[in-house]
Amino acid sequence: MAARRAAASALELARRRTLGLTDCLPDEELVAQHSPLMSPLVWDLTHIGNQEEIWLVRTAGRRPALRPELDELYDAFRNPRADRPALPLLPPAEARRYLATVRERSHQVLDAASDDRPLLAGGFVFGMVAQHEQQHDETMLATHQLRRGPAVLDAPDPPPAPGGAPPPPEVLVPGGPFTMGVDARTDPWALDNERPAHRVEVPAFWLDTHPVSNAAFQEFVADGGYREPRWWTPEGWAHRQRQGLFAPLFWWADGDRWLRRRFGRVEPVPPEEPVLHVCWYEADAYARWAGRRLPTEAEWEKAARHDPATGRSLRHPWGDAAPGPEHANLDQRHLRPAPVGGYPAGAAPCGARQLLGDVWEWTASDFGPYPGFAAFPYREYSEVFLDRGYKVLRGGSFGTAAVACRGTFRNWDLPVRRQIFAGFRTARSAEPDAAPHRGR
Structure with missing residues (x-):
């Protein structure tokens, strides 16, 4: 039970940070590439959801795929960052809906999870997905540093x-x-x-x-x-x-x-x-x-x-x-x-x-x-x-x-x-x- 609460908390904290880094910008800035070193923020948004679907919904939960057609599009190894703006990416509103739908399924998997496989032992797969999302959140923060324009983020010293x-x-x-x-x-x-x-x-x-x-x-x-x-x-x-x-x-x-x-x-x-x-x-x-x-x-x-x-x-x-x-x-x-x-x-x-x-x-x-x-x-x-x-x-x-x-x-x-x-x-x-x- 404690491990389940820890996993749910880690996933929730990561999602709040993801949305905080993207909801502060208009759609035109989410789909823009602010540096060839970085993805458009909307790519990160859907990639986070796609990885969660692959590992929590399909692999850990053994449930049917939600959007299998997204796998190749949001594969980081198939698509270098410099090429991602030219891909047919999901627009921001659809990306957010996809993210929310995947998370609903993930909670269902978490509620029924056991430790009967190495991937689930100690809640590893949930921790892996939470860490993956937070790593992209740091990457998105670096994109904010590279973007030109007025400040949209603030925090105390x-x-x-x-x-x-x-x-x-x-x-x-x-x-x-x-x-x-x-x-x-x-x-x-x-x-x-x-x-x-x-x-x-x-x-x-x-x-x-x-x-x-x-x-x-x-x-x-x-x-x-x-x-x-x-x-x-x-x-x-x-x-x-x-x-x-x-x-x-x-x-x-x-x-x-x-x-x-x-x-x-x-x-x-x-x-x-x-x-x-x-x-x-x-x-x-x-x-x-x-x-x-x-x-x-x-x-x-x-x-x-x-x-x-x-x-x-x-x-x-x-x-x-x-x-x-x-x-x-x-x-x-x-x-x-x-x-x-x-x-x-x-x-x-x-x-x-x-x-x-x-x-x-x-x-x-x-x-x-x-x-x-x-x-x-x-x-x-x-x-x-x-x-x-x-x-x-x-x-x-x-x-x-x-x-x-x-x-x-x-x-x-x-x-x-x-x-x-x-x-x-x-x-x-x-x-x-x-x-x-x-x-x-």
Whole structure:
């Protein structure tokens, strides 16, 4: 019963967010493509319903198909984003009716659900569908950032960083083994690429206490970081030249200050917030300039989950309790990152803060399978992306839902992507008896 309530709640929260991101715009903006990197919002709307129909109504519920003719049209692998505006997409009103009809059937399936199949064990399929919808909600939020026009979204600012002495600039994560990943019995809603749990040896390292701030990144820009090839990988430097990169996406110089566009508003770049909308190449170049490096995926997860007092790997940095507003900036509660150094209640045992929420964090690692990986329930969620040049991001952003954000959750994207809500923090290997330093 508790699992059923959790599934119903997760599905309802996702749907409220989906409608909130689409009901605020007129039909002509829903059918428009605001960037070739993104789908028209109306495509996302129907795709969400189609995936729910496929997995909840047909597969889990074993009920007849409602709109089988939509399967090919809303298949993300058959139809690249740049091609989707030319497809015969459902108009917004029909898309909403379809979404509502599918949800009625899904509730019927949920009411009759049991744990008699792997897909239903622990309510996995309901959690998978809720996470899928919330992931598209974050993608739709990124589309809102890319659209031109007056602001239509609003939210209160996140809380300021607490007063008093600031935390140290970096924290030491002790060396040794820890349990990375998770098993279905421990977290039945974990997705296939998070599985299975396995032991990993991680040498001691120092990690930034919080993500790199706009102020710190501005120092890199002012020092000619975008003009100096020695800080960039050869591929990164070629990309920087080809694309003319000079600052994070949505930034521009206005005299001696930097401005940015944020969801239809123009504002000075806030120095105390984590830097946002940088690609992997930019994050890597900054780290080299600072005399540091990006953390590996295993380092990031150990910092976020390992409790040296018990030897356990926690679900979240602060423990196993569900994320609350005191722990992290999630759920589109605020439409911007919180100032660095915030959310002390969400700190990990190592002392690092803001590991979940605020900004996705680029890691040094390529997206690959864990030992013993098995695709479930379909190859196209993770397997087709493995070992294809994607970089791993960890931690979620202010646009990420709590249901799709935990210490084991793995995101991935190409190293050139900047429209996503991504930032980073840096690391350095620990030397015996080394003291904290900043490299520059």
